Amino acid sequence: MDQTEQRVETGSVVSINIEKETQQNANVPPPDVGYAWVIFTAGALAIFTVFGSFNAFGLFQAYYLNIMFPTTSAQSISWIGTLTTTLTLGLGAIYGPLDWFWQVSAIKYGNLHYLKAYYSVLETR
Template structure:
């Protein structure tokens, strides 16, 4: 009986294992299916990683696309023309003062030339700092201060009777004001154009010819009739009106760039730019002999 019962017991045990195996297999396959389904579903869900953020153009980049035309852009070119009238146009007009001051001040031509030379010097040197301030978002402040210095310098020069007074007012004060106008205005104007940038800058720079004609004609006509004081005050009034209009309508377009060095030293690692800078440095050594 024990031998007969033993196979029966073994068969019962095997039968129980057989019943358990499908359940185990089913559970395992279910787990596999569950994991597989989860994996497939997750793979079908678009996941935005950090690297994909670079493919999406931020709003600032969209704003940086220049309009390259339109009423507002060409208005900026016209306003820049008015500004250049009162910077390079004034510098181009200094020849008539050079002749007048020799008799008015009884000074040598080499002494008088320092007045006009200081205007050019400060126009470029101050531009190193005002250009960076413009990038940082202070264009309105820099532009307003520069305009005020130009007008104040010309106005105070009208009361000058000594050489040092003209040197400080017409040379230093006006020169500092020009440094707050020229570089920032040209930088802002360039952001409005791409394909037509050369034309826009040409319109602006032609203000040097406009000022070079208007101010000498004014001085030549007014000096004999009104005298030096009122001639300078009349020119200061013209500067005030034109620069006021430019302050009202000229606007920086790009968002401020607070971070960054004062001077991009890395730019000089580019050979074309470095050679261009060196060439322009020596070029300007000889340009202004004709002026002074």
């Protein structure tokens, strides 16, 4: 068995030429590692943004308690942070797999929702 390996699988003899397989594998170009780093960086930035807003809610809560809603209890204001965290992480787990099937639609609808939220904030001023 110098360059050929023989195996018995379910009563039949299978012959594999090892030298030919290694030559074919040597001609395969390496995977595109640059794109993988772009995806990794974008995911890291998204996670930094999400968890940064969760951690910064303490500042928002103090602002809401002292300036915007001074007569409201802290327990009522804390529901804002709880609801934000729950919707962001919970709906992300539900709608994340939709990105596998409807990528363009998810991007379009996501952009529309962000624009709607942005302009609704501008209208309140």
